[in-house]
Amino acid sequence: MHNPLRIPHRALLRPPGVYPPQADTWLLARALVEAGIPRGAHALDVFTGTGALAIAAARIGAATVTAVDISRRAAAAAWLNLRLRGVAAEVHCGDFASVFGHHHYDLVVANPPYVPAPNDTAVGRARAWDAGADGRAILDRLCDLVPAALAPRGTALIVHSALSDPGRTLDTLREHGLKAAVVARATVPFGPVLRARAAWLTETERIDPSDDTEDLVVIRGDRIRR
Template sequence: MLAKGASAATASTDQILAQVPIERPRIAVKAGVYAPAVDSAMLCRRTVAEVLASPIEHPRVIELCAGSGIASVYAARAGARVTAVDDARGAIETVKANASANGVSIDVVDADVGVLPALAPADLVITNPPYVPAPDSATDGHAWNAGPDGRKVVDAVISRLPQLVRPGGVVIIVHSTVTGTERTLADLRALGFDTAISDEESLEFGPVMTGRARWLEDQGLIEAGQRTERLVAIRAVRAGAE
């Protein structure tokens, strides 16, 4: 499956993962689970960079909306202690299977981001959540649909970050500019995070976004005739002592 509806990018999934200084893991996915794509690869690249640069020998990482768990596997291979969270049974089974296939230990939590159990604050929280705007009538697409403005899950993630990230800890969120980059940056800053866009890739719309293009235009989420988007990795550091 292509990056939440996208088809062509400035760099492909394979090209981005080739930049990661960790052996590429073997990843399999069950039906209905989001397969690694450009946005996944962006998260993996940034996650490994953060783990390897951490002054903590084995930083604690939480991945929200883990999907296939590829970023969690990369983080574990880089030396992190990892907890992966998802609310879909297929994703939970997929993460466990991929951790086993790659010989790494990952704690897997079956939970919706809006109703998470108590988790110890992490040094790094990472997520590539569902972010594709979808009409209320949309049924299929749990792994990418995110409500009329594409922010249903992004907003839920942001609201939980003060409980999930230690002071001085880092958050990485990957989503499309169609979802509202400036709003994400502003919401994070309001919670006391210093923010920046650390990575970005440009893509043409793929089947999902193309099929919704007229609806997206009508909602004012894209300009008339727009058939491209940018994916961004937002890096946020929580205020406080390292």
């Protein structure tokens, strides 16, 4: 998939265990570039990984950038990648909810864990993608917190799989007063994680036996009133 950041993958420092930029990252980055966010915005990148989307926010003109990841390695990698590109971002290591409630943001971008998993608790590297049986363990919390974090006329962009019920994301954001819509889609081949659990996904009727691709969506939520 086209990388709108024009950053070679190898140019981003990524220690072992840190989620690599891939199709969902670039789909969200493209939606960000096309979102028409005014220059001077205050941006928040949750689940930052290597910091790729925080870099994207800076490149479209964000005045301040805050990034957060629960992984110490990811937070360190994001801090270095941002500094190497001259972005003086504020990087936090911890649960994503720790950065909410302190500031209002003009832009929130999120590539959360969203892969349905047989186990409710994700450990180690799997924290970057596993999200409970319905893929919503993190998404539901995120959708409840994001609306109150947006400044007037602020925008949230969230990417996840169609396996994780985009309709529920849309409904929750709308219930919290946002205007919400799907603004980007892509169909991509199963990666290693989905290939490894294809039998479970089939047995639990989340996919058909012949499925070997998943649909990714970017959902945009706009604060149109307070």
